[in-house]
Amino acid sequence: MKSYCIIGGGLAGLSLAGRLLLAGEKITLIDDACPSGASRLAAGMFNIVTGKHAVKTWLAEELLADLKAFFEIPIFEKLQQYIHYQPLYRPFKDIGEYNDWLGKYQSPELKDYIRFQATQIQADIFANPLGGIFIENCGWLDTTGFLQGLLAILNEFPHFQYIEKKIAATQIDLQEKQIVWEEKPIFFDELILANGWQISQESIWQIPLLPVKGEILRIYAPDLQLPFLLSGKIYVIPTGSGHFIAGATYEWDFAHNEPTQAGKEILCAHLDELLQVKYEIISHGAGIRPTTHDRRPVLGTHPQFPHLHVFTGFGTKGVLSFAHFSQIMAGYLQGKNSLGKEYDVQRYYRKGRMKG
Ligand SMILES: Cc1cc2nc3c(=O)[nH]c(=O)nc-3n(C[C@H](O)[C@H](O)[C@H](O)COP(=O)(O)OP(=O)(O)OC[C@H]3O[C@@H](n4cnc5c(N)ncnc54)[C@H](O)[C@@H]3O)c2cc1C
Known part of the structure; x- marks a missing residue:
């Protein structure tokens, strides 16, 4: 030993x-x-189709399979209560993005993961005038x-x-x-x-490393009934009983790892753009991601x-x-x-x- x-x-x-x-x-x-x-x-979100151009993550299938397998190790099975598998809905930003997705969502690389949503849904609670895409095999971990x-x-x-x-x-x-x-x-x-x-x-x-600071909000929005994760300029993760995690900012040049008023304003501006319902901020935090070039x-x-x-x-x-x-x-x-x-x-x- x-x-x-x-x-x-x-x-x-x-x-x-x-x-x-x-x-x-x-x-x-x-x-x-x-x-x-x-x-x-x-926030604990996982999603294998990410980024501005929505491409499949490096080693996507292996990472996802090993994540699932970890929770099937008998001694870790009781940790399954912390992992939640849910699709992620990504509203189209503009008609250009709509057309891009129309052309690529059935490609061999993406067709098993993407569902095309051609019209808006739940428009009374969040903005998605052009529809969006659903990405399967996503979820979040209560870290x-x-x-x-x-x-x-x-x-x-x-x-x-x-x-x-x-x-x-x-x-x-x-x-x-x-x-x-x-x-x-x-x-x-x-x-x-x-x-x-x-x-x-x-x-x-x-x-x-190239550390990247991130700020995040926990909010209460009882009228936001979301059966999926939502991701636009900001992601919104339903954690239960009207509570959500909303994030995050990305800051490469920072003086400290504390939450800031400027970070909060960015997050609230994105939330206000996306949500049609009222929300209350419960907490505001900041941390630093160990990112590499x-x-x-x-x-x-x-x-x-x-x-x-x-x-x-x-x-x-x-x-x-x-x-x-x-x-x-x-x-x-x-x-x-x-x-x-x-x-x-x-x-x-x-x-x-x-x-x-
Ligand atoms: C705002 C924000 C949102 C995020 N959202 C997501 C998300 O939705 N999905 C996702 O997959 N990832 C997300 N991440 C990234 C994710 O958190 C990191 O990739 C991951 O947590 C890194 O884990 P780690 O164990 O390497 O580092 P850490 O979690 O930083 O762990 C390092 C630990 O070492 C301790 N430590 C450091 N130095 C010492 C020392 N000298 N002595 C003793 N202890 C020490 C630290 O306090 C810490 O507890 C997010 C990060 C941030 C900041």
């Missing part, structure tokens, strides 16, 4: 811990449980409930230890393979940094410290990514599989973005 220390308890760190525990390994997971951590704040539930399951394992604490780079001793601790040192065979965007900031291994995750090992690894870079697709890539990362750490070039951290060294 090897001893793994994982820093970061978001979707990346916790799912990896779960995979390694199931494979019989010993895990210490350290997380500062910051409430604005991307995973806790995320807060899921992370709490997963941690509770992992806590049942005798070889799992959870420590709520922020670790400074100065506490990590890679020569002695220990985290220097005021009580007693934490020894590890392998150390995995799954600390989201913060790996680009202060860590012993600065990976050049090439929109691929970052997995792998430090070129000089063979026991130091990274697992991050999920960007805007944390939910679709965690199950697939935690399986790959766990297998890699155990020597069962290699890493794909597209997401191996070595690409930064090959391309000269980092010096080895």
